[in-house]
Amino acid sequence: MAFLVWLAGVVEAFAASLGCSGLQLLLVLSGCWLLWRCFNLKQVFGDVLSGHGGSAKVTVPAQGFETSRGTSESSESSEGGKARKFDYEKEWKTWPKESIPCWDPATLEFLGEVPACSEEGMKEKVRKARLAQQSWKTSSFAKRRYVLRTIQRFILENMDTICTVACRDSGKTVLDAMVGELTVTLEKLRWTIASGETYLRPEYRDSGLMNLHKTSRVEWEPVGVVGAIVPWNYPFHNVFNPMIAAVFSGNAIVIKVSEFAAWSSLYLGRALRLCLEASGAPPDLVQLAPGFAEAGKALVEDCDKLIFVGSVAVGRKVMESASRAEILTPVILELGGKDPFVVCEDATVDEALVQLVVRGAFQNMGQNCAGPERFIVYDKVYDTFCQKVADLVRKLRQGPPLGPEGPSVDCGACVHPPSLLNYQRLVDDAVQKGAKVLSGGKRNSDLGAQFFEPTVLCDVTEEMLIAQEETFGPILSIFRVPFEGRKADAEALRLANACRFALSSCAHGDETRAEYLCRHFEAGMASVNDVEGTTYLSQSLPFGGFKDSGFGRFAGPEGLRGLCHERSIVQNRATFLKPSIPPAIAYPASGQGEAHVVCGPSAPQILWIARFLGGIRLPPSSRTRILLGCKASILKISQVPFPFLQEQIVVKQTYHIPRYFTKVTHITLATSVSFWFKQTKERDARSQPVPLSIYLYVLVVLLLVAHDLRLSIDKQKVYSILRSVNVDFA
Template structure:
């Protein structure tokens, strides 16, 4: 405490003595005063420089007209992303020839958004090369410069969150609340994590040395891979695009993002904001490339020798094809292939207390959520009560479009939006019907919802299926739909068996009145992530420091957290001499080539091993004696 007082107040005392021409102010005091205030001045200059270098740079990026709720366009009666084949007049006049196109439309209202030329192999290769050329200079940027990009993007996203949410809603049919939670908050959290902790995850690390190599210093550096790629799904177009982009460029890479054909309209706008940010800050925006193509052209990306890592988010079927294609050049792959996430509800759980969490976990984004709750595994004594609770709440859910054409300034209040398309509706209806045939109880939902005020044909009724058989088809396949499945169990071991009884292993939840028991159950689940008395918090806003990924058919590898960031780099080990002028490696004569005596060399190595690793001081001392004798012979 005395030392702190001296450091803080002695300069002030010295200044006072000096100003009063007091003889007690010695030359030492004056020099101390000068040094202190000089250091303070240097600190102020450095602090202002750091703030200038790291501060966010504002930029503007125009919103698309279709983000306006009162925007109107042509309604496509039977909208499909390949509908240009039946609707040639939807194509711009400058399009022609044999190229294929992607029709972009609002699935909740069937409003035509745009028709975009699909990439072919040659255009994909050209984009990869542009990214590679731009990365050469980008990888030389400092973490401070990359943080400034992240801060600028974060500021823009916060200031333009409503526009971003509306763009996501227009292209997917989701609600503004779902966009705010799944798109905006989560992406802001990712940016904040990179700003605060990204450098720590990638800075050079010093590793431990053992006694034999104590004169060496071991380090690991994380070098950019070069050009990486991400092939992402459509359910969160903003977050699924920005998340791999910001992680990749923070690690010093360039990235080629393949967007889903379903959301290319919004994805191009979201990525365009990143391009604008990079340009304003003086960097080459070519480090971020967007590809949109039909599946038969995707191998131009997955088989490219210039791509050094692939992140894939999507179905198991397509993920397997990506992994196979990547083997041509031994390209590392991170696969996130969805799941069948269970929520185990332990006996005596307060059902009313957690009902809102389960409703959000099941019906957020109309069930199109890779870590959504797909199975509620509930004790037999509470099954019927939970079924009644959910049925009552589901009956009150309002479906619709927040961007349906309305009077000026009015946004529709809806709980659930549309699904991305109606392609799977027949399969979903058949699964629900088959579950009923097997004894399941369905009092609400189970069919396509014919909306009375929205032109879109992509609404599916919120559904509750009770008494679901754990081995039935509906309980084994990923639904990705607004369907709640309730499965009975009689003891906790049975609940764990049911939870582990699918081919998937992405996320899970455990609910119960006693947290210690919940943790015990969580440890028995074969999956990548578990929430206790919560849903999905291993990824949402507060937990970007955690690795995200699964096991079994849910894929392998991790993105998110230090593990995900480091997966986008090449770790390189470097070993140097700790005191190069004092101690360096030399080969003992007894081991030098040509070896003079195999017996002596063996005794030397044997004694060295005993000295370093034998159990007990006596054995180690004997090893030292043997080592000494072998050296003297």
């Protein structure tokens, strides 16, 4: 208290010298501290002083990528001046494998063709990336932040073009592109720039009592060349997501882009190369390679670590290829999900909840890795929920996102033509088995192209295919929970967990109840009273699941460290400390030595001084407890570095033996005993020699100590134990 009074006086005196009150001074200092913490000014000043403050400006020429929302100049036209339509059914299978045809899913307008990366081409890209990484792995964190800030600035200054490119390549709406492509990418950049270094700096850890004179730390070493095989649902974010983590952790990266998102890779690849050049990083550090399965297989076998995002079937093939590589390739698999969205009986089914449901189900036309597909609704609110959700879905407007009515379009097209057939198969199977279609349920014939109507199914049950297979499309399936109370919670959890996927989940209702459900979902991520996607907006959290949803994580500290090798390092705290082997365990074994015994249930607590000074404590034998009825610890006092401390430990510390040892009231902490033992010459051939077993060491010493102290123990029992392992003693 006196110190606080003195400190207050000092603050008041200093404030008076500045012409203000002590309270005003504290408020100013608190504000400065908040600014320092919130805006990470220490990092900002450090980057400026190192010459890597701010960011570089990058201008990427469109080169045929239309910046306005009209017809692309790069598309081929027919003789009549109309844009050529691409016929997937007729042209895809017969198209030459040297190139990839590209078209707009919302209009079927042919956008051109992109060279397909061959197996040899992929190996060459990996080779260039490996050369670039040699210099990049030693770059400072300030330099890496400068590169990411340059990319961040490019995105902010070119959002309209990026959204247009993503919409033309995937058929999604501009709003879906802003939310799913740009927002999460910018948040990942912000978090990595602000916090990435914290999790990649050497981490010091407890050295333990045996290594008290040493420091122990973990260092994170870049793996080298990261390979990424990404899908077509988010053409922009799927490229930038692994790239940000790989570049900041000191790696190079080669990204195999899906053949159904190849068109946008031309623009993105050129933009990334210019960003790297403008910020002084090796331009070959990031390589984009659109291609088919052969290119992906070559990448798996040549890279140092692989990130794969896709289906379970292809994920299994990736693991097979990784196991056949010359050096095993570690993989991170994100294989999709069948996320549950539970609505409890105490949830308020209002406009806010219905909006969450519809946005979660139809964001990006349901083509999301982490997105609700199974809506598990309690019986009490089931009918109201179905009615309100169906009413809103019927109002959704569908059409080409870059057409004249683009700003008012709610739902765009689907990217993958074969998926449209799969959607219809799942809906037809559910209807045949008793489900009801409340909205949609078929392809949108009025629009043509690759449109499937936003669909709502109710009365879905477990035996339907749509209850188990990943939909990855615009179908909202509603399950009924026909119970109340705790029984309803148990049934909801059973339904939610009765699935081979375990990626994300959410529950809505009373806060305590919703949290309880989220903690018991079999899922890698969960959101309480919100939609699943909110977990991905927190880029400090790891993203991933288990079961058939894959393994490994990206995003958060785990995502950064997952692209590094862990190196454990132990080092002396001072240079004059030299390692040595204690005489008791030095080669050749002498067969004898000096030991000190402490008996009693509190012996481990008493020995902390000896451990602190570097003594060795051997674990007690279980048979010791049988013989003496208490714990025993062995301390090698000769290991204590200073002789006078040995004497203090032995003489000054005392310990009381338990009451049932009636003949002795107390002994010193350590009783010195000299002993030796030898192996019996006549050994049973079937028995295994135990020349220096720790538990025999304990038994022999305890026997001799007990003899010296005249303790009442069964010596014959001790002898029989020793003879059972063929050890003689004197």
